[in-house]
């Protein structure tokens with residue numbers, strides 16, 4: 001039976017040339033890797049609505065404007081995802097690891113130094129203008 005694809009809203013939170021990233025807990029899918037905050041869309045929720053909810057839950061920010069950036073379909077073998085990626089430059093309050101996750105602001109150009117899930121490769125390439 002084909003795997004059901006999970007739709008995920010992902011936020012690239014930007015301030016100048018820095019981006020906010022979080023470490024995925026070891027017990028989670030793709031655990032131990034860095035991520036852009038976000039999570040699964042609930043039923044009857046648009047990706048933009050899911051983004052606002054997840055970013056508030058995970059980082060404490062209030063998203064004022066989210067700009068659609070790209071869509072990525074990826075099959076990890078154990079799980080197939082469709083990432084709906086948004087750029088978030090316009091937000092209120094300072095993002096932090098609200099669920100206890102390790103988080104930090106890093107320069108955009110340093111993203112290739114961090115281990116991310118495979119699906120994120122395309123996001124990072126596009127952010128760095130390589131595609």
Ligand SMILES: Nc1nc2c([nH]c(=O)n2[C@@H]2O[C@H](COP(=O)(O)OP(=O)(O)OP(=O)(O)O)[C@@H](O)[C@H]2O)c(=O)[nH]1
Nearest residue numbers: 008010029030035036037038039040079081117119120
């Ligand atoms: N948030 C997030 N998820 C990502 C990224 N890249 C990527 O492949 N994923 C995958 O997208 C899926 C959704 O992630 P999630 O664990 O954040 O979902 P969630 O916040 O709703 O978590 P929950 O199930 O604990 O409620 C995971 O399978 C994760 O591996 C990313 O940059 N950020």
Ligand SMILES: [Mg+2]
Nearest residue numbers: 037038039040
């Ligand atoms: Mg999440």
